[in-house]
Amino acid sequence: MNVIIIGFGFIGRELVRTFHEKIDKIRRLDREFRIVGASDSRGYLYHEDGLSLEKLSSVERLSDYSTEYCEGGSTEELIEKDNIDLMVEATPTNIKDGEPGLTFIKTALSKGVHVVTSNKGPLVVAFRELTNLAEKNDCHLLYEGTVAGAVPIFSLVRECLQGDKIRRITGILNGTTNYILSRMYFEGTSFELALKEAQERGITERDPSYDVDGIDAACKVVILANALMNRNVKFEEVERTGIRRITQEAISLAKKSNFAIKLIGTIDRRIEVAPKLVPINHPLCVHGTLNAIHIETDLAR
Incomplete structure (x- = not known):
């Protein structure tokens, strides 16, 4: 070859x-x-x-x-x-x-x-x-x-879920924002300092607004919807909210209730990227730069 x-x-x-x-x-x-x-x-x-x-x-x-x-x-x-x-x-x-x-x-x-x-x-x-x-x-x-770094999501679905109809996809699709939110959750770091750390580690996009404003995650939502659910979604259709306004106070309140705030991409009737409360024992509640995707089908949830 x-x-x-x-x-x-x-x-x-x-x-x-x-x-x-x-x-x-x-x-x-x-x-x-x-x-x-x-x-x-x-x-x-x-x-x-x-x-x-x-x-x-x-x-x-x-x-x-x-x-x-x-x-x-x-x-x-x-x-x-x-x-x-x-x-x-x-x-x-x-x-x-x-x-x-x-x-x-x-x-x-x-x-x-x-x-x-x-x-x-x-x-x-x-x-x-x-x-x-x-x-x-x-x-x-x-x-x-x-999409999703080392997670082979497209191969997994095509090889293992050919008989299923995907109803809903949710996931953490951007490692930079997950790193920032994890630093705020575990270390009490401010958003600004966590972003600076991410830039110093070289894990942000060239323009970090692509990460923190949910643009990168929105792109991935579009690709997932079109590739795995046979949709015809355009980037402009994604309802998008980033993490700039997430405060340390909000992180602390969520933590006291056994939740973490994560930037979640959602594909169902709505196409959305936004911060969500995720139970700390939920499979999507991964930390650091990790990505995670949750798929619901007609046969399995």
């Missing part, structure tokens, strides 16, 4: 390092696995026989790899190469129009190239268009990393 990676920021670099660490396991699944190209905002690398994973995993910028770096070359040029089987799309999220990731994904799918993306933007903006394009061209479009 010939793979290209679009976007060489944190996610792209960590993916390459993971491939390098686990290459023996990967090769047991696919002996021909290789990364033949990678691009960033300034250019791209490409070698039809594969790039060195050891070397690629050691650089912070693609231009440091070798003189093979095509300065000024476009990502579209890389995607148009003839021998690409899979594109990993890891460019920054843009929920306004999904670009540039949306165009990259559409180009790849139109060529019959499978796509794996960690980018919420294209799915929020054009979920149905992209899934239809993938089906038309007999491609896989996979996006497990867009």
Whole structure:
């Protein structure tokens, strides 16, 4: 399998390092696995026989790899190469129009190239268009990393709940806000200090308002609703309230009653992201940066 990676920021670099660490396991699944190209905002690398994973995993910028770096070359040029089987799309999220990731994904799918993306933007903006394009061209479009971190929610539902009709989904979908609320709950930390700590730990979005105002969680609610419940939800339809107004007094009052305040995404008749009181013994009452999702179906609650 010939793979290209679009976007060489944190996610792209960590993916390459993971491939390098686990290459023996990967090769047991696919002996021909290789990364033949990678691009960033300034250019791209490409070698039809594969790039060195050891070397690629050691650089912070693609231009440091070798003189093979095509300065000024476009990502579209890389995607148009003839021998690409899979594109990993890891460019920054843009929920306004999904670009540039949306165009990259559409180009790849139109060529019959499978796509794996960690980018919420294209799915929020054009979920149905992209899934239809993938089906038309007999491609896989996979996006497990867009929602709930390491929780394989889409694979779980598709593999284990095919006979169920999902009635309701609720969940903690943003690790940053859960970290902030957990610090306020356990340590009595102020919202401002907890947010600063989260930024220092590098767990916030580039613009932390995406986290604390519920924008990131709302994007994930849209993707879950459309992917798992066959809805056609738009971002603007999500009723959204963030956590900026959560005070230490509110946290303390909830704690005295054996509740915790959590930012919860809800999909049923309403599509909502808002702070909710969660019993401390409820499965959704996880802490730190953890995510959790609760699914109710026609057969199980």
